[in-house]
Amino acid sequence: MATPAIPLSTRLSARGLDGVTLLVLPAAIVLIALFVYPFGYGLWLSFRPKDGTLLGNYGKFFADPFLYDTIYTTLALAVPVTLMNLFLAVPVAFRVRLMRHQRLLTTILVLPITLGTVLVAEGMLNYFGPQGWFVRALTSTGLFNVSQIKLVHNYWGVFLSLLITGFPFTFLLTLSYVTGIDPGLEQAAATLGARAAERFRHIFLPLLVPGLAITFCLSFVQAYSVFPSAVLLGAPAGPTRVISIAAYQAAFEEYDYSMASAIAMIMGAVQLVVVVAVLAARNLFYRGPAAGAKG
């Protein structure tokens, strides 16, 4: 009781709370109001369906193949595309890491990310369309005829669009992980006589697995929420009726916000399950510094 009264402000600032710390508040409040609250509200709303039961929306979703099939449809697009992006990105990143002038290449690859899926979709409708340059080039080789190749308004249209916008994203992420590995480790292995394939298998791969797992997660989550290209380049009524289309239709065509929130929550849950599974699998591998031991 006899302790001299330290002013509250001094005690708070000793814990790191002072006027400067308060600067974080406006941004935090905005994000709580616009991100956390809507998520919580959406979750709450999804348990308040039109029919009054608690689980009505979820019951309806998992009873109707037109709705629950969208989970598989979207997975069937997102998983192969993400894996393909990753398998392409790793070898390319390993070559590009040796390049001295990476900037031109990275600038070209940033284009589809910047321009966005809508513009890429419009371009692809031209380019991969039945009269487009790509199909024209293929048929001029004489190996195909036009009726054999159909690259838009089906699964492959969406697949290609996810490849074109997703590969640069996956590649640039992978490149940043690959260049973060100390080249000294590879040189040490090379000194001991390991060939390129062995160096990749025994040195780089274990160091890269954590980064590749993160890259997979980020790319997968993007691909799983594909929306504009599934509508514009796919067959939104059938083979590419992805889960975001179902959520959109519930919200803006049937005006059933409760159902739309439920679908959005299911979409988030599927993404979360895959991400958690991948990150859990990552723990089975080495996790540690990718830089040299000597500082």
Added chain:
Amino acid sequence: MTAVSLPSASAATTGPSALRSVGSRLWIIAVWTTVIFFIINLLGIIAAVVTSSFATRWLRSWLPSGYTTRWYVSAWEEFQLHDVLLVTFQIVGAVVMLSGLLGVPAAYAMARREFPGKKALMLLFLLPLLVPPVTFGIPLATVLYQSGVGGTMAGVILANLVPTVPFVILVMIPFIEQIDPRVEAAARVFGAGTFKMFIYVLLPLLMPGILASLLLVLVRTIAMFELTFLTAGPTSQTLVVALYYAVFAAGVRAVQSIDAMAVVYMVTTLIWLVIALRFVNPTQMVTRAKRQPAH
């Protein structure tokens, strides 16, 4: 223009021997062929849009039968591009200003102070960047529509702040951390309060970082389709949403007219991208959040 300089000089540093096996040569050729094939198709997609927008008639041939600029005039009138561009720049300008005002002070507090709950706040700032816009956009749109700002320009601005404020914070934190705190201490010694120190000391030092992050916000907001699409009404559509509706209703209007609009969108985005690239490395546009979630 493939413009990928083959790394013949720097590649020599990888192997212990200058003698490369036929297999590794073939592998290198295969990797570069993939990259070049990807870039050719990417540039083809963009070139197809540009060519089509200037075409008089383009059916069943490699190139159009003639060239004209009249589609730009008709697109300007048909799609009311004057209004759409005005709305786009109002929304983007507001988003850039607000995310700067909210994000930079918050980043300063995050960079300079250790306080209880900092990890939770970091998660709050990371999640909106990791969760795809469609997933949180539907509950967010529901909340905005129920509170009456859905479908208005204010609603679109609020929705777009969700990813941009965290983006500014995460880009700015390393910038602020590299400023010597003694500079601030000196300002304090001379009697500057937090506000004066911000205006006269920090702001000039941070200008390159602020400029870079806000330019990236600008590019991202112009191209942000999902959130704007979900929250915009007829009078608050940005260019990319208007483009989506035009492509969606393809067949109502001439393809060339839609492509002319796509070129207007592309030019609007690319001007800012070129300016932004003077300040930032292209890989930064993707990898801004990679360090934090890695472990």
